[in-house]
Amino acid sequence: MYAVEVNDSIYVLDCGLKYPENELLGIDVVIPDFSYLEDHSDKIVGVFLTHGHADAIGALPYFLDKFPVPVFGSEMTIALAKLNVEKDNKLKNFKDFHIVNEKMEIDFGDVTVSFFKTTHSIPESLGIVLKTSEGQIVYTGDFKFDQTASSEYATDFGRLGQIGANGVLALLSESANDENPKPSTNERDIANYILETFKYHEGRIVVASVASNILRIQQVLDAAAQSDRKVVLTGHDLERIVNTALDLKKLHLPTDDVIVPFNKLNSLDKERTVILETGKMGEPIKALQKMANDPGKGIHIDPGDLVFITTTPSHAMETTVAKTKNMIYRAGGEVKAISDDLNASGHASKNDLQLMINLLKPAYLIPIQGEYRLLNTHAQLAREVGMADDHIFLTQKGDVLEYKNGEMHLGQGIEVGDTMIDGIGVGDIGNIVLRDRKILSDDGIFIAVVTIDRKKKLIIGEPKVTSRGFVYVNSSHDLLKESASIVTEVVQNNLDNKEFDWGHLKQDIREKISRYLFDQTKRHPVILPVIMEVNQHHRKAPVKAPKKVEEK
Structure with missing residues (x-):
């Protein structure tokens, strides 16, 4: 997410999420911090989206929940x-x-x-131009240049030249693929590679792809039809995306029966x-x-299956991908990754980035979207085409660039x-909980301690409940209080039962607490009931005569 503030107006460019690194145990996704926008919510004009991938629209529900402002984007x-x-x-x-458009x-x-067409792995991706009195600010979004792209995906080079001729003050250009030394493979060659794989493998093929990569899905459907295969879609989210693309005629079925329902697998x-x-989540x-x-x-993977990975994982996922391949081979399958043979990225190569700079001729360059080393590589590419060091800004999270008096x-x-x-928790997970999760597992642990007198069928004092790696205790008093009440009710019901059973009591606590905590938080911590008993010995102890104590 990027924000451009002009006078008293804020223009938000994309509203995406990212997937967590390995050390963020149990975290589903990471979204931007909206704190600054909350303090200036009255200035927000709207959100302008470049394309329909999670890194551009994934955080939109969380954003709109706080700021119900207009959202602009292409039809897809x-x-x-x-x-x-x-x-x-909500x-x-x-x-x-x-x-x-x-x-x-x-x-x-x-x-x-205004907007301009770009080439990406999804139809109708757009770059964004903000024309101000001081010049144009251009945000590329995700893009690459592919001379063989079809009309639905083709870049409008004439429009880029026109934008450059009108004067670009600042260019915010993506940097996600600038370290890759290989030139980008055009999509026509990628389609042929997929078809070749389908034709020459004799067993079942499991294709791994990003759900919103419409271009790759189209290539898979085309290759399946040409190799006399049927495609089975897994998951409701994928079906919704495919049906949406079909309705908008952004995805085309090569034959009417190429897609087969999951229950026919x-x-x-x-x-x-x-x-x-x-x-x-795609x-x-x-x-x-x-x-x-x-x-x-x-x-599940069967012997003879080919797992065909058609997505290009990020560098941060390399270890995870290697482990995944190992698991597949252990299950008897084979693995083929498109990234092993082709540079099948949907992001700009080194030459693409330099061509974008030459077309737009910006006064200032702001490399975006990538780790710092990628931004630095982008800056070096800009120097190679003649941009001065003091006109290139390598920014970090929270940096603010100001344009005043012509500089x-x-x-x-x-x-x-x-x-x-x-x-469903937003921002309620901090470093303390994450530290505990490294020890206690993905969703943490929830402990309920209660002392009972089984003979008298009484609970001795209120149950004590606490958690580690589940919620931050100091900000969850209501949750813990209600949990203690549930424990009290469950324990008392079991005490009142003539057929009291320790195993049943603990399992009952686990089920009731687990259901309540999932309803409240959509998490499944380990539930640990600790039941202590007083008056365990029912036979009367012999009464001893009191000893005489002499006063000193």
Whole structure:
């Protein structure tokens, strides 16, 4: 997420999420910190989206929950954004979406917003131009240049030249792929590579892809039809995305029967089956691990299966991908990754980045979207095409660039961090909980301690409940108080039962507390009931005569 502030107006560019690093145990996703925007919410004009991937729209439900402002994007982007927002019950009535295209301009008074077509792995990706009195600010979003791209994906080079001729003050250009020394493979060659793989493998094929990579899904469908195979979609989210793309005619079925319902999977010949796996939240790697390790419910890897990884994982995922491949081989499958043979990235190569700079001729360059070393590589590429060091800004989270009196400089920064999402909890997970999770497992542990007098069928004092790695105790008093009440009720019901059983009591506590905590937090901590008993000996102890104590 990036914000451009012009006078008293803030223009938000993309609203995405990222997937957590390995050390963020149990965290589902990470979204931007909205603190600055909360302090200046009255200035927000709207959110302008470049494309429909999670890194551009994933945080939109959390954002709109705080700031119900207009959302602008292409038809495909808005359709996917709506699917994302509709998952939040609080936003079901939000309707302030606006479809734009590369021919439109929106006049906000002191700023005019326009758009230009870019090439990415999803149809109708757009770059954004903010025209101000001081010059144009250009935000590329994710892009690459591909001379063989079809009309739905082709970059409008003429429009880029026009934008450059009108004067670009600042260029915010992506940097995600600038370390890759290979030139980007064009999508026509990638399509042929997928078709070749489908034709020459004799068994079942499990294709791992990102759910919103519409271009890759189209290539898989085309290759399946040409190799006389049927495609089975896994997961409700994938079906929704595919159906949306079909309705908008951004995805085309080569034959009417190329997609087969999931419940028909077992009736298909393995030699003619393609399973399209995208995993939870559109990320397939963890789903592949489950398929390789879990022989129970769902799809599992069988001997002879080919797992075809058509996504290009980030550098941070390399260790996870290596472990996943090992699991697949142990299950008897084979692995083929498109990234091993081709540079199949949807992001700009070194040459692409330099060409973008030459087309737009910006006064200032701000490399974005990538670790610091990637931003630094982008800066070096800019120096190679003649940009001066003092006109290139390598920024970090919270940095603020100001343009005054004809010069851009680094201003006073703001304090921002990452907001971690776990279940329905937003920002309630901090370093203390994460430290405990490294020891106690993904969702932590919840402990309930209660003392009873079974003979008298009484609870001695209130139950004591606490947690480690589940919620931060100091900010969850109501949750713990209600949990203690549930423990009290469950224990008393078991004490009143004539057929008292210790095992049943502990299991009853686990089930009731687990259900309540999941309803409240959408998490499943380990529930540890600790039951202590007083008056355990029911026989009367012999009464001893008191000893005489002499007074001194």
